[in-house]
Every structure is written in structure tokens, then in C-alpha cells.
Amino acid sequence: MTGRDEETNGESSGEGPPSGGSPEDPGRRRVLGYAGLAALAGGGVAGAWYLSRPAPAPASGGEDGADENGGDPENDGDPADEDALADAPAEIPAVVSRYAPDLYFGALEKWYPTDPRPYVVETDEGAVVDGFTALDEYSAAFRETGSPPAPTVFYNVVEAEPGVDAVQYWLYSAFDQFTVNFHWHDWELLQVFVDRESGEPLLLSASAHSRASPNNEFLDPEIPDGSRPGILSEVGSHSSASEVNGLVPSFERLPVGDLVSDVTNDAIDVSASLRAPFAYGLPRDEGARLPFVLPELDGAPLHEHPSLSIERTDLIDERVTVGSWRGLPTPPEDLPLREPGLVLAHPDSAVDADATYALEPLSPLGEAIDGFVGPQLSFEFAVPGFAEDVLASHITSVGTPWEQERFADPLSDVTDPAHRRRIDGSEPDGLTNRVAGRVRQLRAGTGGTLDGVTDGAADAVTGVAGVSLFPLSTELAVRLASEDPTATVTRGGVFEYLRVEPGPHLIVANGPGIAPVASRFVHEGGLVRIGGDGELAVVAREDAGWIRGDAREADGVERVRVVEDYAGVVYEGAPVETDRFAVAVHREGRYTVEVVDRAGATGAYRVTPDSFDENGEAVRERVETGKAALARTLRGELDELYALAESLAPDGDSAGDDTSENTTDSERERTASDPVRNGLSRARSSAARAVDAAENGEEQTADDRLSASISSLWEVRDAFLTDDQAGYDDSAVAAIDPKALAGIERANDAIDAPL
Numbered sequence: 001m002t003g004r005d006e007e008t009n010g011e012s013s014g015e016g017p018p019s020g021g022s023p024e025d026p027g028r029r030r031v032l033g034y035a036g037l038a039a040l041a042g043g044g045v046a047g048a049w050y051l052s053r054p055a056p057a058p059a060s061g062g063e064d065g066a067d068e069n070g071g072d073p074e075n076d077g078d079p080a081d082e083d084a085l086a087d088a089p090a091e092i093p094a095v096v097s098r099y100a101p102d103l104y105f106g107a108l109e110k111w112y113p114t115d116p117r118p119y120v121v122e123t124d125e126g127a128v129v130d131g132f133t134a135l136d137e138y139s140a141a142f143r144e145t146g147s148p149p150a151p152t153v154f155y156n157v158v159e160a161e162p163g164v165d166a167v168q169y170w171l172y173s174a175f176d177q178f179t180v181n182f183h184w185h186d187w188e189l190l191q192v193f194v195d196r197e198s199g200e201p202l203l204l205s206a207s208a209h210s211r212a213s214p215n216n217e218f219l220d221p222e223i224p225d226g227s228r229p230g231i232l233s234e235v236g237s238h239s240s241a242s243e244v245n246g247l248v249p250s251f252e253r254l255p256v257g258d259l260v261s262d263v264t265n266d267a268i269d270v271s272a273s274l275r276a277p278f279a280y281g282l283p284r285d286e287g288a289r290l291p292f293v294l295p296e297l298d299g300a301p302l303h304e305h306p307s308l309s310i311e312r313t314d315l316i317d318e319r320v321t322v323g324s325w326r327g328l329p330t331p332p333e334d335l336p337l338r339e340p341g342l343v344l345a346h347p348d349s350a351v352d353a354d355a356t357y358a359l360e361p362l363s364p365l366g367e368a369i370d371g372f373v374g375p376q377l378s379f380e381f382a383v384p385g386f387a388e389d390v391l392a393s394h395i396t397s398v399g400t401p402w403e404q405e406r407f408a409d410p411l412s413d414v415t416d417p418a419h420r421r422r423i424d425g426s427e428p429d430g431l432t433n434r435v436a437g438r439v440r441q442l443r444a445g446t447g448g449t450l451d452g453v454t455d456g457a458a459d460a461v462t463g464v465a466g467v468s469l470f471p472l473s474t475e476l477a478v479r480l481a482s483e484d485p486t487a488t489v490t491r492g493g494v495f496e497y498l499r500v501e502p503g504p505h506l507i508v509a510n511g512p513g514i515a516p517v518a519s520r521f522v523h524e525g526g527l528v529r530i531g532g533d534g535e536l537a538v539v540a541r542e543d544a545g546w547i548r549g550d551a552r553e554a555d556g557v558e559r560v561r562v563v564e565d566y567a568g569v570v571y572e573g574a575p576v577e578t579d580r581f582a583v584a585v586h587r588e589g590r591y592t593v594e595v596v597d598r599a600g601a602t603g604a605y606r607v608t609p610d611s612f613d614e615n616g617e618a619v620r621e622r623v624e625t626g627k628a629a630l631a632r633t634l635r636g637e638l639d640e641l642y643a644l645a646e647s648l649a650p651d652g653d654s655a656g657d658d659t660s661e662n663t664t665d666s667e668r669e670r671t672a673s674d675p676v677r678n679g680l681s682r683a684r685s686s687a688a689r690a691v692d693a694a695e696n697g698e699e700q701t702a703d704d705r706l707s708a709s710i711s712s713l714w715e716v717r718d719a720f721l722t723d724d725q726a727g728y729d730d731s732a733v734a735a736i737d738p739k740a741l742a743g744i745e746r747a748n749d750a751i752d753a754p755l
Contacts, residue, residue, distance in 0.1 A: 092359060095199065096155045099167055099192045100346035100359050102228050103153075104249035106235035107341035108317045111186070112148035113171035113357065114138065117368055131184030131374020132307060134174040139314040151344050151357035154365065156401075158410050160193055161424045164202065166410035167192045170362055170401050171238065177316050178237035180477040180487035181210075182295040184374030187401050188238045190231055191410050193423060203419055204229055206240040208280035212486040214415040214498045216241040216251075216279050219264045219422060226350055232262075234282045235338060236292060236316050241282050249340040251282040253491070265416045268527060270436045270494050271534025273451075278416070278434065278498075281491045282338065288492055289335035290475045291322040291512050295377050325381060328513035329542035331441075331474040366402050381477060381510045383518050386548050386580035392481060392508065415498050435497040435523065437530035439476055439490055439509050440469040442537045442570055442586045451535075451568030457734035464647055465566035466588040466609070469537060476511035476538065500528070506576065509536055515544035515584035519573025532561065532569030538584070545587035545612040551623040552579045555597035564589045565640060565739075587612050590640060592633060595623055602749060603629040606636035627702055628694035630750035634709065634743060635691055638684035641739050645677050648735065650727030675719040676726050676736065683712035683743065690750070699755050706747045713740045713747070 105112065119134035120127045141149040156168040169190040176186035193203040204218045221244050223229060230243030232251050241251045245259040254277070255261050265279040294301045294315065303312045312318070320335050322328065345353035382389035406413035414420045417431045440449075448468035450458055471493060478495040479487040482505045488495055495509075500523050507530055510516035517538050521528060530536060551557040556579040562571040567589065575581035579598075585591060591607040603625030611618040651674075690705035717740050719726040720733045728736070 092155070092361075093157060095165070095194055096157065096167055097346065097348065097359070098199075099194070099201065099223070099229055100153065100155075100349075101169060101190055101231045102346070102349055102351045102353070103171075103344040103357070104230060104232050104243065105341045105344070106233070107339040108235045108320060109233065109341055110142075110177070110236070110314065110316060111138070111173040111175050111238070112151055112342070112344065113153055113173060113188075114148065115150045115152040115358070115360075116172050116174075116185070116372070117365070118150070119174070120369060123373075125373075126370030127368065128371045128373045129185060129369055131175075131372070134184065135302075135314075136309050138174040139310045143311070143314070148342070148344070148355065151355055153346075153357050153359050154362040154401075155359060156362045156407065158408065160410045163196050164423055165194050165196050167194060168362075168407075168410065173238050176237055177292060177295055178234075179290055179292055179475075179489050180479070181237065182293075182377055184377075185372040186238055187399070188233075188240055189401075189406065189413065190229065190240060190242075191406075191413065192229060193410070201229075203414070203423060204242040204244070205414055205419075206231060206242045207413070208239050208415075210486050210488070211413075212480065212497050212499060213239075213280045213488050214265060214278050214496055215413065216263050216281065217265055217414065217416050217419050218242045218244050218262065219416075219419050228346065228349055228351075232282055235320075239280060239282070241280070249343070250338075253277055253279060253281050264419075266418055268434065268436060268496075269529070269534070270496075271438050271529060274438055274494070274534070276492075276494050278436070278496055280488075280496070287337065288475045288490075289333070289337065289473065290320070290489060291332060291335055292316045292320050293325075294321060294323060297375060297377055322512040325510065325512040325514070326541075330540040331472070331511060331513040333473045335474065362401060369400075372400055381479070381508070382516045383506070383508050383510075383576060384516050384546075384582040384584065386550060386577050386582050389516070390576075392479065392485070429525070430499040432527070433498070433500050433502070433523065433525055434527045435480065435500045435505075435507070435530060436527065437495055437507075437534050437536055438493045439472060439478070439495070439517075439536045439538055440493055441472055441514075442467050442539045442543075442564070442567060442589065443470050444543065444586065444588050446566075448567075450566045452564060452566045453738065454734045457731055457738075460648055460729075460731035460735040461566050461644070464644055466590065467564060467567055467586045469567050469570075472538075474511060474513075476509050476514065479508045479510070481506040481508065509538060511538075513540055514538050515541050515546075517571065517584060518576045519571070520576060521573060530573070532563075532572035535569065537567070537570035539586045543586050543588075544584045545616045545618060547583045547585055547591065547593060547607055547618050547620075548581065549593065549595065549620045549623040550580050551595070551597065554622055554624050555599055555601065557581060557595045557623055558598055558600075559596040561594040563592045563594065565591070587616060592637060593620075595625060597625045601625040602753060604633035604746070605629060606633055625753070626694075627699070627750050627753045627755050628691065630746060630753055631687060631690040631694050631702065631706065634706075634746045634750060635684060635687040637739070637746065638680060638687055638709075638743055641736065641743065642677065642680045642684055644739070645680055645732075645736055648728065648732040649674060649677065650729070650732075674726065676716050676728060679712045679716035679719065680740075683709045683716070686712060687747070694750075694755060697755060702755075703751050706751050710744050710747045713744050716740045 116129045119129050121130045121133055138149055154170040158166045160166040171188045173186040176183050189207040191205040192201050194201055201221050201223055204221050206216045208215050230248055232241045232243050241262055243262055245262055247259055252262050263277055263279040265277045267275050268278045270276050297305050302308055303310050343353045344355050344357045345351050347356045378393040380391045380393045383392045401407050417427045421427055444467055446462045446465045446468050448470040450468050475490045477487055477489055480497050502523050502525055504522050506520050508518040517536055559574055560581045562583050563569050571583045592604055594604045596602055607618050686705045686709035690702045693702035720737055725733055
């Protein structure tokens, strides 16, 4: 499509004839029949000041030219004249034309807003828009002309609150193809809340991918004369974001230089280290790569389905499409980012648009269309189970506009609590019932983040840490499974859900080339941060080792926490299956697996690179809690801590393993002269004896040995408080001391645990 050659003059023809008129040319102005604001509003009546049709000239007789009975003396109720008046076209309400948006699409977009009425078929259920017909005929028309068929935006006006009206702009697309979702018939909504007295906009609300995702909203936008709201549409899904900062055509969740962000949604603590606006956004515009999938029906991709005549080129470009998530060993890193594409605008817009759209009232569609139909499409991705991946499916569609709650109650679609208060002073509970988290990738090397140690210790552990956390190279799908499953995608690794009902839920993160991660949780209201303090970690399939645990023959398992020695918490949550769990980790890491059983007792065990078999599995057939399990874990952790201290020893000499029969007297002497290694050596020796005692049922002896281990660890920490820090530099102290404290806490837990 090039320049103005594809502009339409707004006539109702589905052909979309070109027009050479300028924005000031009256011939470009769309004049439509207007059935009345009450019919359009559905749930409320907007103020009469919206109508731009001039009032009839006053006539003589009576007050304001009316006769004494209130009639027009020149008309006097002539039925023919009344019919002529009723049939006369009415102009679009002035406020509707004023805020009709400029629409910015990505270069790979396939389904632009159009008129669904050409795709109506008559059936026993009435006049319905058939998904097959719409997709086939729209695609054929697009292929033939190279231009979006019949660009159309529908409008509806609703009183949102006394003195505040919502101007709704509804956009219909014949199909939705996205990473986590696809379906026939896609309706998207922009709402402009306007102060009726001043005519000023109070709030823009651009619809996100689903009702469970927060909308992209902007409070008190500045839209000067000569400009309009800008809407940025995500490729395939058509979820939209308002564009108000003037940096078009891209979406900015955060301020850029002197420009404000494109949303004013409130910021939340996604995790302990990340605060972000609670808004959906457009992932590709935020510098992230987002893969699409091919929709299937009856086991065949849509372009190969015998009942359809679409071609592969009618679907999203192959450059950003991944056919099989499981078939990739690693996430794709060569997916292009979003690029600007076509611009559609109102005929009176001042922007340099590729085409103009027709602006039409929505109400006639309800009279012409009884429903939107099409066979069910599904999207499946793996949920990790103990023995094998299980499949989960979901499909979401917002449905027909006039059947949605927000059609008659526009405030029900405002998703930010502060924005809702600004309009009507209320704050429904659902707007604060949220779920959020961040996903990062666990990869080999220390080039990423090490949450398990302080920043000051990062250099000290470079030579011993095997893995660290990196930002996602490809955004992931996140599925929230409950009574009504829905899915979203990450943006910079962040995912957010709104209006999450209280009760149990399952959340799954998955994507191409990724081993999926899943966790169950109970939502009790407010903000729930998923995973270890709001964090989830995933790993590439080729690097994945599966930690699987079975506690069915023990005391069950209610919660699992996996902590990598240096990367920190990589998983935390309730297992997907009853009393069994499966967690994918990087095989080069060293982990402590902590469990809580049904009685609330704790247990733990170690998983190191040597724990994985040739199939990448580390299976614990019987997961146990209690004193012996915790003492064994303490022993393993202290072995690792001693090795770390040895590598960071101030004299630069390796003292070796002082418990080995091959340790020389000189090595023991060096260890004895180093209070840190000396204390750790005694602490691990006491832990080993505690394991023997606990396994033999000698509870008091085990507790005594654990107490001795604690005393030795305190001596290590005290050595770091001396003037010379026992010869260790600051980074070494920062690496060793927190783990010594963690050992003390583990030993205390073991003392408190039953045999």
C-alpha cells in the first residue's frame, strides 16, 4: 500500500473507492443515518450537546416559533414531512468525530478493522457472521487489492456517570492470531471518557488482550485541537495501547527523555527487585521478541484445512512464527521486533494516513447480525508433571460487543483503581485482586544476575558459580488456569493478571525452546506475587535437568522451593500434581530442594550436576521431611561452603579436604591457622555426625551435634568481625558470611524437626 492511493472517502461500499480529497474537503466527511443517542447508548443517554446536526430555523408563532400546542405552524404534523425528517441523514455526533482515533498498525498485520456485515450468512439460527466465510473472503479481497477491505470503525456513546460520557470505538477484525490465543472474530475497544460540560477528555482506556489483563489507560490526556488519540495495535491480537507522548508509532511503558510514558497506570512491586506499571503494553514495542504460532483446526493448520481456501501468506509472516515449541532446543533469538506499518485515520485527521476508515454507528449491527460463529480453535502447551508433560488448552474471546458488560457499563472496563476513582469515586475489589511476577532464564556462566549473593560477592564467586539469571531472549506465554482459563504474554519478562478470583489457581509459563514451569497457588485477594518473591526461572530445553520428587509414600508435599547456591531461588510454589513435583533447572547448577509436607514439617535435599542421569533426570522416589533429611542437606551445603572458602583463602593455597586420609600435616596446619576454614571444617564434621545419629534414631545426640555445628559457624562469622577479617577480602566475606548464616538457620530447623 502506498500513500494516499488507497484512501477511502468513507462511503459505505465494501469496495473502499479511493479519494483524492484533502482533510478539509467536505466531500470526505462521512454523513450517516443516526438512530438516536438512546439506541446507541444501550445503557444510558448521552447529552444532546453531542449532536452536530443544526437545529431547524425558528418559525413564527408561539414561543420559539412554535404554535400554542407546541407544534410547528408550517409543518403542522404532516405525516409525509415527518417521514422525510425521519429518513434524513444525521451527522455523526461532534464528540465522536472529535476523538475518532488515528490507528497505527505493525508491518506484519494481516487483519485490519473492517465491516462484518458482508460476511453474514443465513442459517437456522438466524443471520450470523461465519468465521470460515469471514476469513476466506476477507483474505481473498486483501490478496486481490493489496489493501485492507472496507476499513471501518464503529462507535457507541454511553453515559458512564452523571456528567461523564464514554465514547466507544469498536473495531472488528475477521481473525485473531497471537502467541497465546487465536479465534474467529475479534472485537477491540477504545473508550474516551469525556466531561460533558467542557468536552475535555478525562481518560483513555485501550483494551488489552483479555479481560484478565490490565488495559492501557491514560488519565487526563492532553489532546489539543488538530490532534486525536493515537492507538497502537499489536500485530495479530489487535490489543491496543494509547499513544499520547508524541513518539509514534511505538509504545513506551516508561518515560523516554522529556516525554511522558504512554500509560498512567499505577506501578506495583512485581518482585522484590522490580517495580513496574500495571499495564499490558505491546511486547514488541518494548524491545522484546514475541513468537507467533499457527492456529490449527481438526489437526491441520488453517491454511491446509480442506474447508478453507486461505494461503500461508494470509497468516502472520513465517519470520515470526514458530511451528513447534517442543521442537526447538533453545528459544529463537532472530525474531524481528515490531516495525511500523499502515496508518488508518478518520477522514478529518491531520496525520499522513495510508487510508481513511468509515466511522459508523454500532447499533445497526445488532439489527443485522444475530451472532458470530465458527468452530472452536484451541492452543495447547505443556504443563510439567512428575512423569511426563500434560497438555492444557484454553481459548478466549471477548464476544459480541452488545453482549459484553462494558457495552452498557463502560466503567466496568476501567482497570486501574485510581482511574476508576477519578470517574465515579469507587474502587471495586476486583481491580485490586491481582497476580504478577517476572520470568528470567537460567543459563550457564556468571554473566547474568546472582540473586543468591550480594553484589559485593559477585566477583568472588565468578570462578565457582555455574549458572546465573538472564533476561528472556524471547517473551513467553503465561497461562492462568482456574474456572475460566486465560493467557497472556510477558513484557520484559513481566506478567500481570487482573480480577483474579479468590481460590486455587495454576499458573504455567512456557514458550518455544523452553522447558515449562508450573505452580499452584491460592489467591486470597490483593496482590499475589508468583514464585520466589515474585520470580520464576526457566531454562532452555537443551540445558534442562528435571528435578522430580515423589512423596506419596511419605507424608506428601504441599510446597516446594528450589534454591541455587548463587543464583538464588529459582522455583517456589505448590506442586502441579498431588504429592509429586517436577521442576526444570539448569544441569550446571547446584541446588537445595526444600519441601513442606502435609503436616507442615520441612525437609530438604541436595541436587548437583552429578545428580542427573543420562536422561537429564534427578528423581527422588521418596521425598522425606524431618531431622535426618535436614541434617543431610546441611552436611552437603557445608561441603560446598568449605570448597568456596578454600577457593577464596587469603594465602592463595588450597588446603585440600582436611577430612581426607590424604591430607598432609602441612595442609592441616594451614587450615588450623585459618579460623574460617577451621570453623567450617568442624561445622561440617559435626553435621556429618548429626546425620549418623538422626538415622540411628538418636535424637538428643543428633541435636547436640547440630548445636556444635552452629557454634562452629558462629566462630566463622566472628572471625570476619576482626580487624583483618581473618585475612579475607571484602568480596570473599560477602560470599561466605551469608551462607554461614544460612547454615545456622538450617541447623536450627533440623533441631526443631522431629526424627
